[in-house]
Amino acid sequence: MFRHTALRYAVLVLLASAALFQAFTAEYFGLEILTEILILAMLVLALDIVAGFGGMVSLCHGALMGMGAYAYAILSTTAGIAPPVAMAGAVALTGAIAWAIGAICSRSHGIYFIMATLAFGQMAYSYVFEAPIFGGDDGLGGISRLDLSFVGIDLNDSRSFALFCLASLGAIYGASVLILRSGLGRSLTGVMHNEQRMRALGLTVWRVKADVFGLSGMIAGLAGVLAAQHIMYISPGLLSWTVSGEALVVVILGGLGTLVGPLVGAAAFVVLKHELSAVTTYWHLVVGALLIAVVMSRANGIFGWIEARWGARIDRRLTDATRKPEAKEVLGDA
Amino acid sequence: MAHDLGFWTLQALNALQLSMLLFLLSIGLTVIFGLMHFVNLAHGSLYALGAYFAASLAAVGGYWMGFFLAPVAVAGVGILLYSGLIKRMRKSGPMAQVLVTFGLIFVLLDLTRIVWGDLALAIDVPAILSGRLTFLGVEYPTYRLFIIALGLAIFAALAFVLGRTQIGAMIRAGVDNDAMAACLGINVERLFFIVFCVGCALAGLSGAVAAPLLSVTPDMGLQILIPTLIVIVIGGLGSLKGAIAGSLIYGFVQTFGAVLAPQLASVLIYALLAAVLVIKPVGLFPAKG
Known part of the structure; x- marks a missing residue:
């Protein structure tokens, strides 16, 4: 189950401030750049829930994100629905599609699961590309942002929009923690560790997944x-499988199955990308080499590495010295 | 939709040519996976490298030099990758392998951009293959017929080696149960190495063959990767039969889909893949039952 250690709280506070x-x-x-980081962070949070706590390594999350963006764009511009309703509709629609994909892929494991999700993602990509x-x-343009003028906030201002994204990310992080702590989240981790046993306990495995x-x-x-509202323009490239691949890279660079790590990864990735592309056009080379190095080092990403190295020591220092340090959590095997 | 027989023959030949190109790529990938349980996403990048080597060599010594030496050069790159990375990743889970080879795609992509630049290169078809032939009542470019013939020849050769020779028996034993094969005195590790090199060489060969048809660009490896993965997942991992069946299915669905239902063509193949995965999660002809 997901637990907050003192170190995790500390990193969260640090990131938020x-x-x-x-x-x-x-x-x-x-x-x-901040808004870009916040939106990417939300995507990788979604990916970490399924990949880090359910063993479902998905290569369709980029496509799901693109579906949300397109659904919002179509609902709010072509169909002329009010932005808040369009947002809710887009989120619900993406959730329903994801549920169906999860149900269909629930029998596949390992590389087959990766391939199956890739297939669904590419299916969406080609459909959007051709329809x-x-x-x-x-692509589609002229997408409007949410109107919050009744509480005196103008989201067309980039500072307000960044704060709006930050608040949304905070809420989503809280929701993710609640999901993982709920019966559903615990069942999911149980399924990841031993599907057979969970089935024997009477759990409907495919439903959980x-x-x-x-x-x-x-x-x-x-x-x-949020991405559609941020750029106010969307193109099919949003659904391409390389977006999903990149999201997976961010989760790995940050630390799979730590929930906090992917947030660190998102910040590091976007900053690195901007810094490197200012210096060289070959920034993919550096990111690729870094990815290889991180995976080969067998550390669980940046945050996972810190946690494994100094986690216990930092936790001891941060928590009350009289209290016994909590049992170290067993991290999901990458 | 009133097309004559010649039109359909032409489409069938187009489909066959696409299938053979994909077969050359996917057979290496599928046997590497079947034998080593290793997912090499960078296989497409090796194909792109093959095309670049062929383009450079062709500029020096003509098409045939590229055709024969590019696979050797790509196999050399494969040896480097094997000893540097892949040997160490053998015991890791599929996710770590996917990620390392995904990183490798980035690295190889930018390396080709650094060495050869961003502009597309082109190779001329050799004189002997540049014309058109009348085949089954239709005029068809000789070079494309050459690709079909080459694919069939390689298929026959591999079917013979895998099915009739001792090393083929050893490879099949390794795919079926590598621990047991090792107990019987087969040097499975060396077998892996040989298969990996041959797989890389075939990827290089398909790059060299594809180069005159498509323009040689840095992202050609990324473009071919998804079709190749679809082929091996539809066909089932690890088997020659699966690779050829998957390639034919992909080639024909893609080509005839584009003719009959252009709106749905690209979605069709993914829908087919999803259907296969739902009904037979391990593909149509997996090496292991």
Whole structure:
């Protein structure tokens, strides 16, 4: 089960204050990067729930995010539905599709699961690419942001929008923790460790997988809605499998199955990408080499490495010295 | 939709040519997976490397030099990858392998961009293969017929080696149960190495063969990767029969889909893949039952 250690709390506080500091001090470009990080963080959170706590390594989360973005764009522009309703509709639709994908793929394991999710993601990608209603490879523009003027917030201002994304991410993080601590989340981890045993205990394994995949899809869909509102323009590239691959890279760089790690990974990845692409056009080379190094080192990403190295020591220092340190959590095997 | 017989023959030949190209790529990938349980996403990048080597060599010594030496060069790259990375990743789970080879795609992509630049390269078809032949009542480019013939020849050769020779028996034993094969005195590790090199060489060969048809660009490896993976997952991992069946299914569904239902063509193949995975999660002809 997911547990917050003192170290995890500390990193969360650190990340939140860094984001708040950035949101209130940065100029336009800094705010754009912050928003990009926050949206990516939401996507990788969704991926970490299924991959880190359910062993379902999905290569369709980029496509799910794209579906959320397209659903919002179509509902709010073509269908002319009010943005809040369109947002809810897009999230619900993405969740439903994800639930179906999870249900269909629930029998596959390992590489077959990866391939099956890849197939569904690519299916969505090609459909969006070809169907005229989605604007083909021209994409869709003119997407409006949520109107919060009744409480005096103008989301067209990039500072307000960054803060809005930060608040959404905070809420989603809380929801993710609740999901993982619920009976459903515990069943999911049980299924990851031993599917046979959970079945013997009377659990309907495919339902557990599908339900969590659906919830994760809703989070990915929300990330897509925010991405569409952020850029105000969407293109089929959003659904491409390389987006899902990149999301997986971020989860791994951060630390699979730690929930906090992927947030660290998202921040590190976006900053690294921007810094490197300013220096060289070959930033993929560096990211690729880094990824290989992280996976080969057998550490569980940046955060996982810190946790394994100094986790117990930092926790002891952070918690009351009189209390016994908590039993170290067994991390999901990457 | 009133097309004559010649039109359908032409489409069938197109489908067959696409199938054979995919077969050359997927057979290496599928046997590597079947034997080593290793998922090499960078296989497509090796194909791109093959095309680049062929383009460079063809500029020096003509098409045939590229055709024969590019596979050797790619096999050399394969040896480097094997000793540097893959040997150490053998015992890892599928996810770690997917990620390492995904990283490798990034690295190889940018390396090709650094060495050969971003511009597309082109190779000329050799004079002997450049014309058109009348085949089954239709005019068809000789070079494409050459690809079909080459694919069939390689299929026959591999079917013979895997089915009729001792090393083929050893490979099949290794795919079926590597621990037992090792107990019987087969050096499974060396077998892996040989199969990996041959798989890389075939990827290089398909790159060299595809180069005159498509333009040689850095992302050609990324583009071919998904079709190749679809082929091996539909066909079932690890078997020659699966690779050829998957390639034919992909080639024909893709080509005839584009003719009969252009709107649905690209979705069709993914829907087929999803259907196969739901009904037979391990593919149509897996090496292991």
